[in-house]
Amino acid sequence: MKPYDYQNRKGVKQISWQNFADLVKSTIPELAKYNPDLVLGVVRGGLYPATYISHILQKELLPIRLTRRYQDKIIYTTPKWIIKPTEEIRDKKILVVDDICDTGETLEMIKKELQEHRVAELKTYTLYSHLHGKDKVDYCSLVTDELIINPWDRELFNGLTFISNPEYPKYEE
Numbered sequence: 001m002k003p004y005d006y007q008n009r010k011g012v013k014q015i016s017w018q019n020f021a022d023l024v025k026s027t028i029p030e031l032a033k034y035n036p037d038l039v040l041g042v043v044r045g046g047l048y049p050a051t052y053i054s055h056i057l058q059k060e061l062l063p064i065r066l067t068r069r070y071q072d073k074i075i076y077t078t079p080k081w082i083i084k085p086t087e088e089i090r091d092k093k094i095l096v097v098d099d100i101c102d103t104g105e106t107l108e109m110i111k112k113e114l115q116e117h118r119v120a121e122l123k124t125y126t127l128y129s130h131l132h133g134k135d136k137v138d139y140c141s142l143v144t145d146e147l148i149i150n151p152w153d154r155e156l157f158n159g160l161t162f163i164s165n166p167e168y169p170k171y172e173e
Helices: 017-034 047-057 105-116 131-136
Strands: 012-014 038-042 060-067 080-083 093-101 121-129 139-143 147-149 155-157 162-164
Touching: 017 047, 017 093, 017 121, 017 139, 038 047, 038 105, 047 060, 047 093, 047 121, 060 105, 093 105, 093 131, 105 121, 121 131, 131 139
Parallel strands: 012 147, 038 060, 038 093, 093 121, 121 139
Antiparallel strands: 060 080, 155 162
16 A cells, blocks of 8 residues: 655645644634533544543543554555444534544544444544545634644654654655
């Protein structure tokens, strides 16, 4: 399986930890009005904003995992369920949190699964969305077609030292 094609991105946006915090906080008033019973964080990247949101709103956080990756390599053509939601979500107002909405395919699969669990109400939040995905998410902090490099994706440990994430070699400066 080939890695994502980042060549079509229009520029690069490096996000710092402070940018991350500011972006999440910019949407908190809207999320507070929704007042979810539970926050579902999409493992891995979605756990960063989900954890922050759950702390700020004082809501419980549960993980779900739907991904194309294994061991950080893209191996599935469509997202595969790894951790499905538990029955604890039944009859609850749910906020699903992920880091980014690109095509919306992951969010659509999550919505379908949650409907089968008969949630009372469902809203979605992503930290970022690309322009063609912005209408597929209920709340979003930043809409851009730039390649976004998150603070948690920037570096990896190779066993000896920290290195720039090789997935973004031509974008790091």
